[in-house]
Amino acid sequence: MKPNEGEQWDGQSEVKKLAILTGGGDCPGLNAVIRAAVKTACHRGIAVVGIQDGFRGAVEGDFRPLEPKDVSGILPRGGTILGTTNRDNPFAYPTWVGEERQVQDRSAEVMDRFKAEGIDALIAIGGDGSLSIALEFAKQGLKVVGVPKTIDNDLMCTDLTFGFQTAVATAQDALDRLHTTAESHHRIMILEVMGRYAGWIALYAGVAGGADVILIPEIPYQLRSIAEAVQRRARLGKHFSIIVVAEGAKPLGGDMVVERTMSGRTDPIKLGGIGAKLAADLEKVTDMETRVTVLGHLQRGGSPIAVDRVLSTRYGVAAVESALAGDFGMMVALQGQDIVRVPMAEAVHKLKQVELDDPVLNSARSMGIKFGD
Numbered sequence: 001m002k003p004n005e006g007e008q009w010d011g012q013s014e015v016k017k018l019a020i021l022t023g024g025g026d027c028p029g030l031n032a033v034i035r036a037a038v039k040t041a042c043h044r045g046i047a048v049v050g051i052q053d054g055f056r057g058a059v060e061g062d063f064r065p066l067e068p069k070d071v072s073g074i075l076p077r078g079g080t081i082l083g084t085t086n087r088d089n090p091f092a093y094p095t096w097v098g099e100e101r102q103v104q105d106r107s108a109e110v111m112d113r114f115k116a117e118g119i120d121a122l123i124a125i126g127g128d129g130s131l132s133i134a135l136e137f138a139k140q141g142l143k144v145v146g147v148p149k150t151i152d153n154d155l156m157c158t159d160l161t162f163g164f165q166t167a168v169a170t171a172q173d174a175l176d177r178l179h180t181t182a183e184s185h186h187r188i189m190i191l192e193v194m195g196r197y198a199g200w201i202a203l204y205a206g207v208a209g210g211a212d213v214i215l216i217p218e219i220p221y222q223l224r225s226i227a228e229a230v231q232r233r234a235r236l237g238k239h240f241s242i243i244v245v246a247e248g249a250k251p252l253g254g255d256m257v258v259e260r261t262m263s264g265r266t267d268p269i270k271l272g273g274i275g276a277k278l279a280a281d282l283e284k285v286t287d288m289e290t291r292v293t294v295l296g297h298l299q300r301g302g303s304p305i306a307v308d309r310v311l312s313t314r315y316g317v318a319a320v321e322s323a324l325a326g327d328f329g330m331m332v333a334l335q336g337q338d339i340v341r342v343p344m345a346e347a348v349h350k351l352k353q354v355e356l357d358d359p360v361l362n363s364a365r366s367m368g369i370k371f372g373d
């Protein structure tokens with residue numbers, strides 16, 4: 001549905017007080033969404049409360065009023081003024097009962113607290129995990145609007161999540177820098193980027209940064225194929241190569257490289273180390289010096305680039321407009337040039353991975369970039 005973005009709401013709305021929270025891994029643009037939502041709501045006479053640290057604050061009652069003065073100056077700021085969490089699912093919330101740590105369903109408390117605080121609707125800014133929790137609350141009767149956040153860009157039903165393009169820009173900058181040192185030293189340079197199950201950052205950064213090989217979770221790689229690509233370049237006089245590898249990439253028939261497992265998370269796997277593994281394997285078969293850079297949380301931190309500031313702002317405005325229009329259980333999304341509303345259930349039912357016929361992937365292949373297959 002196209003929600004007539006930017007039209008002034010002149011109808012009557014039952015919503016008088018909105019809550020807003022940010023959940024999951026932080027990403028550039030969170031503050032821009034909060035700012036846009038608060039400004040839009042206040043402009044229409046709607047009160048806003050911020051919930052601290054995602055759904056943790058919803059369980060613990062950690063709320064604070066948000067007025068325009070509270071969001072002044074936060075547009076360029078990375079992170080989230082509300083805090084966030086990768087844990088703390090109210091439907092399975094770790095709770096100490098005496099000496100014993102139990103996992104309890106605390107969702108009813110959240111519903112009661114929202115009622116007591118006079119909160120009419122919730123704007124949940126998150127990825128698949130946080131929006132899945134929001135959807136569970138929607139099933140219990142909470143009025144919810146979702147905003148698609150994640151640097152990984154792996155949410156369905158939207159062309160883009162905010163934060164992704166900033167992460168790509170950061171990775172591209174790293175690639176530009178790695179290029180000059182790779183060329184000087186005649187080395188293979190590997191850049192490990194984020195992307196657990198989807199290779200969007202690796203694909204886009206690889207194309208933007210002129211990588212020779214891009215390895216993504218969706219295409220298991222064969223070492224022989226990567227070695228051949230590097231050696232072919234050397235035969236043509238290019239004695240260096242640039243490889244971008246997503247943290248979730250894996251060899252054909254092999255597994256992802258897990259750095260460690262973390263309790264209390266729905267997905268307990270913390271990835272990391274595929275770059276180092278690949279470097280060791282490649283040095284053996286190519287006899288070329290290889291170095292690895294793990295970009296890590298640099299991709300998540302810092303100021304959003306202009307396109308993400310615009311996208312985040314549009315999402316923040318659209319989320320409030322959806323609430324005012326009484327359109328709940330929906331996520332705002334970008335489809336083509338338009339901000340639309342899509343059912344949250346459709347957005348979270350599976351991850352959006354890179355399809356094998358993705359146009360950007362095809363363009364990359366056409367110009368000779370290798371994917372290790």
Ligand SMILES: Nc1ncnc2c1ncn2[C@@H]1O[C@H](COP(=O)(O)OP(=O)(O)O)[C@@H](O)[C@H]1O
Pocket residue numbers: 023024025085086087088089126127128129130131132133149150264265266267
């Ligand atoms: N499929 C799921 N269903 C319900 N809750 C989930 C699911 N995946 C993750 N969660 C919970 O959602 C929270 C945030 O998830 P996470 O993946 O860290 O962030 P994001 O919202 O960016 O996807 C965590 O508390 C996690 O326990």
Ligand SMILES: O=P(O)(O)OC[C@H]1O[C@](O)(COP(=O)(O)O)[C@@H](O)[C@@H]1O
Pocket residue numbers: 024025026086127128129149150151152194195196247270271300
């Ligand atoms: O270091 P953390 O915070 O545990 O999370 C790392 C993960 O978070 C991400 O940056 C983003 O994931 P989410 O958007 O699901 O939070 C992944 O790319 C990465 O695997």
Ligand SMILES: [Mg+2]
Pocket residue numbers: 024127128129130
């Ligand atoms: Mg997630």
